[in-house]
Amino acid sequence: MTKEKILRILRESGDYISGESLADMLGVSRAAVWKHVHMLIKDGYRIDVVQGKGYRLMSVPDLLYPSEVRYGLQTRLLGKNIVHFKTTPSTIIVARQLAEHGAEEGTTVIAEMQTQGKGRLGRKFVTPPGGLWMSIILRPQIDPMHAPNITLLAAVSVTKALRRVGLEAAIKWPNDVLVNGKKICGILTEMSAETDAVNYIILSIGVNVNNEVPLETATTMKAELGREVDRVKFMQSLLETLEADYLRFKEEGFTPILWSWRRYSDTLGRPVEVTYQDEMVTGVAQDVDEDGSLLVKTRDGSIRKIVSGDCRHLRSL
Numbered sequence: 001m002t003k004e005k006i007l008r009i010l011r012e013s014g015d016y017i018s019g020e021s022l023a024d025m026l027g028v029s030r031a032a033v034w035k036h037v038h039m040l041i042k043d044g045y046r047i048d049v050v051q052g053k054g055y056r057l058m059s060v061p062d063l064l065y066p067s068e069v070r071y072g073l074q075t076r077l078l079g080k081n082i083v084h085f086k087t088t089p090s091t092i093i094v095a096r097q098l099a100e101h102g103a104e105e106g107t108t109v110i111a112e113m114q115t116q117g118k119g120r121l122g123r124k125f126v127t128p129p130g131g132l133w134m135s136i137i138l139r140p141q142i143d144p145m146h147a148p149n150i151t152l153l154a155a156v157s158v159t160k161a162l163r164r165v166g167l168e169a170a171i172k173w174p175n176d177v178l179v180n181g182k183k184i185c186g187i188l189t190e191m192s193a194e195t196d197a198v199n200y201i202i203l204s205i206g207v208n209v210n211n212e213v214p215l216e217t218a219t220t221m222k223a224e225l226g227r228e229v230d231r232v233k234f235m236q237s238l239l240e241t242l243e244a245d246y247l248r249f250k251e252e253g254f255t256p257i258l259w260s261w262r263r264y265s266d267t268l269g270r271p272v273e274v275t276y277q278d279e280m281v282t283g284v285a286q287d288v289d290e291d292g293s294l295l296v297k298t299r300d301g302s303i304r305k306i307v308s309g310d311c312r313h314l315r316s317l
Helices: 002-013 019-026 030-042 066-070 091-100 148-164 221-225 231-252 255-264
Strands: 046-050 054-059 082-088 108-114 132-138 169-172 176-179 182-193 198-207 271-276 279-288 294-298 303-306 310-313
Touching: 002 019, 002 030, 002 054, 002 066, 019 030, 019 054, 030 046, 066 082, 066 231, 082 091, 091 108, 091 132, 091 182, 091 198, 132 231, 148 169, 148 176, 148 182, 148 198, 148 231, 148 255, 169 182, 169 255, 198 231, 231 255, 255 279, 271 294, 279 303
Parallel strands: 082 108
Antiparallel strands: 046 054, 108 132, 132 198, 169 176, 176 182, 182 198, 271 279, 271 310, 279 294, 294 303
């Protein structure tokens, strides 16, 4: 933590501060200060070193380091414990291993890039540098049948965070967030549970921020806003919004979150084609019920309840 404390002091000083002063503040040797400053420089921080004046922080790297995300983060739970990788096969795999070994709720795993990113139904999810790829360990005291609510809750939180930066985001059932009809975020949840209790849920969120996207059906925050986005600030905003919604869910239940989901939905009221258990259901999306299932009114007037599936928006029936 000494390295993080030095970084905080340099950041808040805004000017040169001597190695002796840093050593006194931290109760370490000047040699230890230099060692940690050298590590920060190696991590990509630009620190000016002037003999007789000391050290001054000039710029920080565009990386989601725990020290950067935690600095100024206004949460009590999410992001207090952060595990960061420049490259990892999958944040889900790491989060699952941590959860199995008792990691506390709110532990957040971040990767600058994943080599084996996974989407729904085991599909490959491309996660190049410049995006926001993270998995969060949650331990809600809920019945396993209500676990899908976490996916809808996360979609609401992501939508709010995107709208705060000026993007008219909307939710496509069950787990995508769109901007101008193009996918900008995917959400995946994985659960470990007993018959009547959840052990943990891994909530994985992938947001296209400044990265390149290979598909015309996808977009990025950078492309929509016409500028680079500060990924640290956006991640902080998202974690704060997600925590507020999650705590509300734990205190008041899913109903208030569901109201928000309906308000932000891009699916309700539209003709849809949903692939569900090797069956294709076509009709108009009427509503989402308390367990997160999509209610579709088919051509014959009947209402089909679809627990999970692939949903495609249609121009017309």
